Amino acid sequence: MENGYKIVDFNQIADIYVVNTCTVTNISDRKSRQILRRTKQNNINSILVVTGCYAQVAKEELAKIEEIDIVLGNNEKNNIVEHVEQFIKEKNREEIISSVMEQKEFLNFGDITYTDKTRAVIKIQDGCDRFCTYCIIPYARGRVRSRKIEDIVSEIEKIAQTGIKEVVITGIHIASYGKDFKEKIGLIDLLEQINKIKGIKRIRLSSLEPTIITKEFVNRLTKLEKICDHFHLSLQSGSDKTLERMNRKYTTKQFEESTQLLKQAYPNVALTTDIIVGFPGETDEEFQETYNFLKKINFYKMHIFKYSQRKGTKAATMKNQVPPNIKEERSNILINMSNQNQILQNEKYIGKELEVLFEEEKEYVQGHTTNYIIVEVPNVKNIENTFQKVKILSTEGEKLIGNIAV
Ligand code: SF4
Structure with a gap:
């Protein structure tokens, strides 16, 4: 332009x-x-x-x-x-x-935020050094390059002046933020700066690698009142053997500890995750381990992916590829669990009051809670981009339905 x-x-x-x-x-x-x-x-x-x-x-x-x-x-x-x-x-x-592999610095395209009227998506880093065996991203995006704190803060300050109240912090692997800087700066240091920006009321984190959730991280995080209590921790499998073949850098035990820290710190926390079913060599026993682990963690919602061979990755050449019908079966079992979890966890909000940031008004008026549950309010107008307390009356599919509390 x-x-x-x-x-x-x-x-x-x-x-x-x-x-x-x-x-x-x-x-x-x-x-x-x-x-x-x-x-x-x-x-x-x-x-x-x-x-x-x-x-x-x-x-x-x-x-x-x-x-x-x-x-x-x-x-x-x-x-x-x-x-x-x-x-x-x-x-x-x-x-x-x-070659993206030789790119050492974050390429700043200027302010490249995607916004709707209430929420802006802010990119803080590019690239990934993890090399999970199923994933092509490190080859397409290159090594971790982080955007300077001052550039991020200045962009969010400008956005706040336009009336936007919520920012979503995103990147390819945000847990690696700052890894490429000489100074010892990490994601939590950045979040502390964003938390100070006037006008911004909510900070939402996109997918996080569970290893970043340590006691120290959570202690500092809970001091930031704008952080939303919805965390997306990519698990991928609940079987340690499968995780190892995936080259994920944590065990189920470490993952569970991370979720416990978050559950203790945020009473209404919504934990969501991604799971791949039918990863090469996933036996019935390994799938059962995943199933049991997911039951134990009790995620609010799970995104289930059937493993698909990605040319150019190590996993694509692994032996014992799982047949499509088994992937389908396992996927259905976990989708079912996810739907049940969501219904049960939504029901506990009936009769409670929740704070909702209302979004663009279409044929219905809806917004999100801090823990990213959709709330719909019938028969109300002109509340776009405002915070309202809503008394929850019922649930409908993924949504909560309520009235503005008086
Ligand atoms: S799955 Fe995520 S962490 Fe693993 S290589 Fe791909 S982008 Fe990196």
């Missing part, structure tokens, strides 16, 4: 299309290819730029798609205009994919 371009909806006729691709699974690769082949149907004379993680790791596959004019790796994303203008002059297909 700074260069005089106008941004239109992707489905409209445009002169330039930019496709930011994902490569997290083989399915996302296929979807990326499909959309790249389709895009120029809107305007055969347009320029098609592809960037993002699939562009970063799949140069040869993209070379087969004739419709593409420019391929840019993740490091080149902030120079799209320059490359497009060069293409207009020279009309030669361009492929510029520099």
